[in-house]
Amino acid sequence: MGKRYSEMTADIQEFIARQKLFFVGTATEDSRVNISPKGMDSLRVLDSNRVIWLNVTGSGNETAAHLQTHPRMTIMFAAFEGAPMILRLYSNARAIHHGDAEWNELYSHFAVTPGARQIFDLQVDLVQTSCGMAVPFFDYVTEREQLTNWAINKGQEGIKAYWKEKNQLSLDGKATGIVEKMS
Numbered sequence: 001m002g003k004r005y006s007e008m009t010a011d012i013q014e015f016i017a018r019q020k021l022f023f024v025g026t027a028t029e030d031s032r033v034n035i036s037p038k039g040m041d042s043l044r045v046l047d048s049n050r051v052i053w054l055n056v057t058g059s060g061n062e063t064a065a066h067l068q069t070h071p072r073m074t075i076m077f078a079a080f081e082g083a084p085m086i087l088r089l090y091s092n093a094r095a096i097h098h099g100d101a102e103w104n105e106l107y108s109h110f111a112v113t114p115g116a117r118q119i120f121d122l123q124v125d126l127v128q129t130s131c132g133m134a135v136p137f138f139d140y141v142t143e144r145e146q147l148t149n150w151a152i153n154k155g156q157e158g159i160k161a162y163w164k165e166k167n168q169l170s171l172d173g174k175a176t177g178i179v180e181k182m183s
Helices: 010-018 062-067 103-109 146-166
Strands: 004-006 021-025 033-040 045-046 050-056 071-079 087-095 116-130
Touching: 010 045, 010 087, 021 062, 033 062, 062 087, 062 116, 071 116, 103 116
Parallel strands: none
Antiparallel strands: 004 116, 021 033, 021 071, 045 050, 050 116, 071 087, 087 116
């Protein structure tokens, strides 16, 4: 049932483009494993082995902290409509911040997003599919606007203050690198 690939085929890229939700998993050798749901049309496939996703400001910043010492990242998709499938992208990733040279070029792949915090640049080295036959059907209704509205109300300076207060350390006390990279 499951298959492994060294790159994302055209069919897999089309599957990814249709998804409204994905999950990101990271950890260091001694941290908690972090798994986060993501949406907001925040993921782009750049080529058969490269994906970027735009991370917006939230309550934590675990992914960025984990990547400081362990660049491993897994992204998982599950088909909630149509044929069943689970897709995992295993990768090495790095965080791109506002002050980094690549920010503008990579950010141009996305709509302007209030609260944009980092872009994660993934080099995919293994693609795995599995059956997904136990994943239930769900209907997509619409995106939630609360996070976008919160970021708009905060404004850019308010967002930066929030990063300093809430996004500098992971749950395990690991640095995220966000304040050092602020422009």
